[in-house]
Amino acid sequence: MSADDVDAATDDTEVARRSVTDAESPPWYTEPLGVALVASYAGLALLGGFVTAGFAFPSLVSGGAVSVGSETPLAVPPQLFLYAGLGGFAYVFVTLSSNPEADVTTVGHLGLRVPAALLVAIGVFLFASALGVAPTDAGPGAARTLAGSAFLTGLFVEHGLKALRSVSARLYPGDPRDLYGARRGSDDRER
């Protein structure tokens, strides 16, 4: 196993790139499973949209419920998962519209990014100050900054993951390049 293999496995964009080349398999809308998958994605995205608009669970998005303050420093605001999920579904539909003939397997693969996006958003929230997305004031703009970074984390999971990876490598004593260079040799070449 070479370093390139590791790279291919860790690079999320590889999924999208490969999906464009699978032209020979039947598109998703010819199979009931594919239609069901896309319908469930659309349903969940629509539900998320309703929640952000305040039609359902209005306590999640209305005013004072956003607690980014110091009284509960560890708890993650549940709103972030909403926006990260919406970002994940945005990625799904953007990719689907750029490659409308994708097969069912690809559509399923796209959906796998959504749980990853939800979870990576936790790390981005906790390291918001180290990543430069921490809100500077306590007004409504602060909550919007956090929600926006959660949305972008959902949309570009691999960016969030890369940022967290560099934070993690700097966290421990020793040269971060040792962590990158020892077995993941091609990471240096990438940047």
Place this chain on the structure above:
Amino acid sequence: MREVELRRDRAGGASDSAVESGAAWYTERLGVALVVVYALLACLGVLAVVGAIEGAFFVGRFDARYYRTNPFRIPPQLLVYAFVGSLTHVFTALAADPDAETRTVLRFGSRVPVALLLVFPAYVLFVSLPGHVPATADLEWTRQLAGMAFLLGLFVEHAVGGFRTVGEALILGRIVRPMLGRLGRSATDASE
């Protein structure tokens, strides 16, 4: 089967790590069950992280001043974050390699106990580093502490590399180094 052909194509084209042989996890009942279990555990972790689960691991209350004066008392909330971080690794690895075999999926999950165990040395190391000794029990420090536990689960190999550096610097280096070397190798294997 169509999926199998598809995966063969991909194995030939893009050098994917785990698709040379065996069926993808979603073609086997055990693989689907595993991923469902991971998803349920992740839901549990998310509920704990937003503060919906009260008890010993409740994240809504955190007295940073107490842990500043008791440096060897480890906040139990860190275990929650390490747990969620290791499940994050499971799902990001699955999103990067969606056709992984059931065995590979099982190996993704083997990080969860490793991360939970490494919380203890990582916390002691973290609070003893010059930049991380909490001068004031502030918001940033508390959040980065939780973030440290989260990243511990997400990138176990970084933590092991850090421990290796410390172990080599210590006088016990000659004993600890080969042990950590072995551990590092197995952790890197698990991440692939």
